[in-house]
Amino acid sequence: MALGKSEISGLLESQDIMSTINCMRQLGATIAKREDGVWEIFGCGIGGFSEPQNIIDLGNSGTSARLITGAVCTTPIKCFFTGDNSLRKRPMDRVVKPLSKFGASFFARDQLLLPMCVVGTSNATGIEVDAKVESAQVKSAVLIAGLNAFGETQYKEKVFTRDHTERLLKAFGADIEVEELEGIKISKVRGLVQLIPQKISIPRDPSSAAFPMCAALMIEGSEILIPHICQNPTRIGLQETLIEMGADIKITNQRFIGGEPVADLLISHRKLKGVSVPAHRAASMIDEYPILAILASVAEGRTIMNGIKELRVKESDRISAVSEGLRASGVKVEETEDSLTVFGNLGKIKGGSIVRTYFDHRIAMSFMCLDLVSDQSIKLDEKKSISTSFEEFFKCFSEIGVNFE
Numbered sequence: 001m002a003l004g005k006s007e008i009s010g011l012l013e014s015q016d017i018m019s020t021i022n023c024m025r026q027l028g029a030t031i032a033k034r035e036d037g038v039w040e041i042f043g044c045g046i047g048g049f050s051e052p053q054n055i056i057d058l059g060n061s062g063t064s065a066r067l068i069t070g071a072v073c074t075t076p077i078k079c080f081f082t083g084d085n086s087l088r089k090r091p092m093d094r095v096v097k098p099l100s101k102f103g104a105s106f107f108a109r110d111q112l113l114l115p116m117c118v119v120g121t122s123n124a125t126g127i128e129v130d131a132k133v134e135s136a137q138v139k140s141a142v143l144i145a146g147l148n149a150f151g152e153t154q155y156k157e158k159v160f161t162r163d164h165t166e167r168l169l170k171a172f173g174a175d176i177e178v179e180e181l182e183g184i185k186i187s188k189v190r191g192l193v194q195l196i197p198q199k200i201s202i203p204r205d206p207s208s209a210a211f212p213m214c215a216a217l218m219i220e221g222s223e224i225l226i227p228h229i230c231q232n233p234t235r236i237g238l239q240e241t242l243i244e245m246g247a248d249i250k251i252t253n254q255r256f257i258g259g260e261p262v263a264d265l266l267i268s269h270r271k272l273k274g275v276s277v278p279a280h281r282a283a284s285m286i287d288e289y290p291i292l293a294i295l296a297s298v299a300e301g302r303t304i305m306n307g308i309k310e311l312r313v314k315e316s317d318r319i320s321a322v323s324e325g326l327r328a329s330g331v332k333v334e335e336t337e338d339s340l341t342v343f344g345n346l347g348k349i350k351g352g353s354i355v356r357t358y359f360d361h362r363i364a365m366s367f368m369c370l371d372l373v374s375d376q377s378i379k380l381d382e383k384k385s386i387s388t389s390f391e392e393f394f395k396c397f398s399e400i401g402v403n404f405e
Contacts, residue, residue, distance in 0.1 A: 001071065001147060002172055002195035003045030009038045010202040010228075014389045016061035023068055026052040027079075046194055047148045051077035055115070058083045060315060060361075060388045063137055066095045069118055070141030073104035074148040076122035082115040086315045086359060092116060094133050095141050101127040102145055126151035126191060134283050134310065136162035136234075139187065147174065149191040160185050161283045162234040167259045172198055203230035203262040207287040207362075208390045210238055212400060214295045215369045216267045217247055218347075223268040224400050227253075231261040237285030238292060239265075245272040245299060272299040274344050279307025286310055289340070290366040293322045297331040298373055299344035309338035315388075316358035325367050328353035329378055352376030361388040368404060 011017060021031050028050035030042040044050070049072060058064045058081060065087060072079050082088065093112040103121035106112065126149050129142050139155050143165055146153025166187055169176045173196035176189045209226050216222040231254065243249055248268040255262055274296060285292070289308055296303035311318040319340050323333045330350030332343040351374025357364040364386050371378040386393050394404060 001046055001048075001144075002041075002043040002197045003048070004043060004197040006041045006043060006197040007038050007199045008041065008202065009200070010204075011039050012202070012205060012208065012389075012391070014391050015059055015387050016064060016389055019057070019059040019061045020064045020068070023056050023058060023064065026054065026056055027072070043195070043197065046192060047075055049075045049077060052079055055080040055082055058087060058114075060084050060087055060385075062087060062090050062315070065090075065092065065114065066137040066141050067144060069095055069116075070099060070143075070145040072118055073099045073120050074102050074124035074145045075120045077120050079118045079120075080115065081118065088114045090114075090315075091313055094135060094138050097132075098127070098129045098138065098142050099145055101129070102149060104145075124149035124191075126153040128154045129156065131155065131157040131159075134159045134161055136165070136283070140165040143169065143176070143187060143189050146189045146191050147193070147195070152188055152190050155187045157185050157187075158183065159280065159283055160234060162232070163187075164232065164234075164260070167232075168200075169195075171200070171259045172196055198258075200258050203257060203260055204228050206230050206235045206238065208393075209265075210288045210291045211365050211369055211390070211393070212396060213242070213265070213267050214291045215372060215397070215402065216400075217242065217269060217272065217295060218298050218369070218373050220269055223266070225264060225266050227264040228257075228262055229265055231263045233261075234284050237281040237283075238288040241275065241277050241281070241285065241292065242272075242295075244275045245295075245303075246270055247272060271347075272344075274299050274301035274303040274342075276304040277306065282307045282310065287314075287362060290318055290322050290362045291369060293326065293333075293340060293342050294366045294370045296342040296344055297326055297329075297349060297370065298347045300346055302341055302343045305340045305342075307338055308340060312337075314360070314362075315385075316360035316363060318360065318363065321356070321358050321360060321363045322366070325353070325355040325363070325370075328355060329367075329370060329374060347373060349374040350376065351378045354379045354381060356381050357383075357385060359385045361385040361390065365390065365393060371404075372402065 102124040105119040108116035250266040
């Protein structure tokens with residue numbers, strides 16, 4: 001959406017990212033990877049998207065589906081979106097309802113599920129949205145849509161969600177302000193301000209780094225260094241929880257890159273104790289709960305995770321999938337509609353199970369980590385889903401001395 005050439009280094013080349021790149025190309029952007037690994041993006045500018053000639057397949061990426069719906073709904077073009085079997089089951093109503101206020105039209109199956117046609121509007125004006133769900137994706141979709149609307153668009157939330165979009169928009173020159181008033185966070189963006197191309201270095205993703213981090217905490221004698229990891233306050237919920245459990249995590253070389261705080265983390269094995277994770281922390285670690293549940297199974301005592309209902313509408317019902325896999329591996333768990341309790345086995349994991357991943361990448365990676373400390377091998381019904389978000393998962397673990405069978 002910036003006009004001209006931007007450069008991105010450190011891009012995680014997962015299937016989700018590649019789906020997004022393919023979509024942007026169909027909307028008119030020119031995107032190529034240089035020999036040095038840096039990606040060049042020649043953007044179309046605000047309101048400059050072209051109408052795609054084909055149906056856009058977003059694969060498994062819920063983030064892409066929601067944010068791109070916001071990006072196109074205030075441009076007068078028609079777009080048809082679909083995805084894989086999992087994405088076609090995920091709710092889009094939470095995004096469509098606020099975006100409809102801009103004047104865009106949406107045509108989809110019952111419950112606003114993909115496939116969906118988005119008919120963008122040519123005369124969008126700014127809107128005000130009071131958050132109905134705790135979702136950075138919904139917030140981002142609204143703010144991105146507001147970039148091509150007359151006047152100001154406001155998004156208000158009582159639970160503060162990830163703010164990567166606000167930081168990135170500001171770095172690209174958007175007229176955006178964020179304020180807190182009486183416990184409510186208000187993000188405001190003024191539309192029709194052209195974005196300025198940038199050179200961006202992307203920090204390591206906390207949700208991907210969570211897997212080697214937790215594996216090191218589980219395996220006796222382990223110590224690993226994870227450099228250049230994002231330390232955005234809205235993304236360090238797992239890190240805070242691990243420290244409360246007694247984890248040995250040293251934070252060094254703190255700095256800012258591209259508007260985001262980053263640091264190097266040194267993680268060493270230590271016996272952990274169960275904790276109660278407060279519901280208000282869920283927004284800052286929503287993708288990390290599956291691997292936290294795995295780690296909790298080898299801790300001392302019970303770990304209670306509250307306020308995690310959102311996990312039931314991810315790529316799978318992650319509360320149910322984690323519970324099923326842990327029980328099959330000999331771990332006691334209890335679940336409610338919006339909570340999960342894991343009773344730690346002090347590192348004594350029976351294993352010997354065949355775990356259904358429901359083609360959910362985070363379920364697959366989590367139970368691969370549990371297999372590292374189980375008495376009997378834990379098998380998965382598939383591993384291909386891992387490439388959805390972490391293409392180099394196996395390479396990463398190989399570099400720290402772990403070779404999965």
